[in-house]
Amino acid sequence: MDIETINYISEEILVNIKDIHRSAEAIVEIEKGDLFFGARVDENIVGYVHARPSISHILGLYVHEKYQRNNCKIGTKLLDTCIKSLSNSGAGKIFAGVEGGNEKGLKFFTHYGFLNRGVGKTGFTKFEFNLLKNGT
Numbered sequence: 001m002d003i004e005t006i007n008y009i010s011e012e013i014l015v016n017i018k019d020i021h022r023s024a025e026a027i028v029e030i031e032k033g034d035l036f037f038g039a040r041v042d043e044n045i046v047g048y049v050h051a052r053p054s055i056s057h058i059l060g061l062y063v064h065e066k067y068q069r070n071n072c073k074i075g076t077k078l079l080d081t082c083i084k085s086l087s088n089s090g091a092g093k094i095f096a097g098v099e100g101g102n103e104k105g106l107k108f109f110t111h112y113g114f115l116n117r118g119v120g121k122t123g124f125t126k127f128e129f130n131l132l133k134n135g136t
């Protein structure tokens with residue numbers, strides 16, 4: 001398994017992302033400067049992370065069901081790579097939101113070391129990761 005920078009728009013990736021998401025509509029709109037990293041297993045992108053450096057925000061993180069919680073720790077490695085990149089762009093804190101009821105997401109970010117800042121108006125749980133404190 002390798003983590004690589006991906007061109008989110010490419011057809012190959014879109015096909016796989018649709019599979020991951022079931023519906024491409026769930027994907028947050030892309031802005032110039034957004035970061036994308038993909039996890040490749042053989043020919044396929046089986047997971048990705050999408051972040052926006054201008055607001056130090058993780059906007060999407062998905063690992064295909066078949067590859068979740070496997071020995072490669074794909075979600076963790078995607079997030080490691082993304083956080084390093086945001087840190088290099090000068091971020092001090094990183095933010096993420098997890099939709100209400102998404103137990104996997106809540107447990108994953110908590111386990112990674114993100115602080116739970118409570119549920120916002122939109123029903124998303126707000127997470128925060130302090131780079132200085134965590135020494136990344």
Ligand SMILES: CC(C)(COP(=O)(O)OP(=O)(O)OC[C@H]1O[C@@H](n2cnc3c(N)ncnc32)[C@H](O)[C@@H]1OP(=O)(O)O)[C@@H](O)C(=O)NCCC(=O)NCCS
Pocket residue numbers: 059060061062063064067068069070072073074075076077097098099102103104105107108109111112
């Ligand atoms: C959340 C998600 C990205 C995690 O990816 P992953 O590759 O399975 O994560 P990892 O294997 O790196 O997990 C690291 C740790 O997080 C915690 N964790 C991850 N998934 C978990 C789950 N389903 N239940 C409980 N804990 C979980 C565990 O502590 C795990 O370590 P362990 O397996 O040694 O116990 C994946 O489940 C996913 O894509 N879910 C659907 C989309 C989503 O929820 N995205 C995040 C919010 S946008």
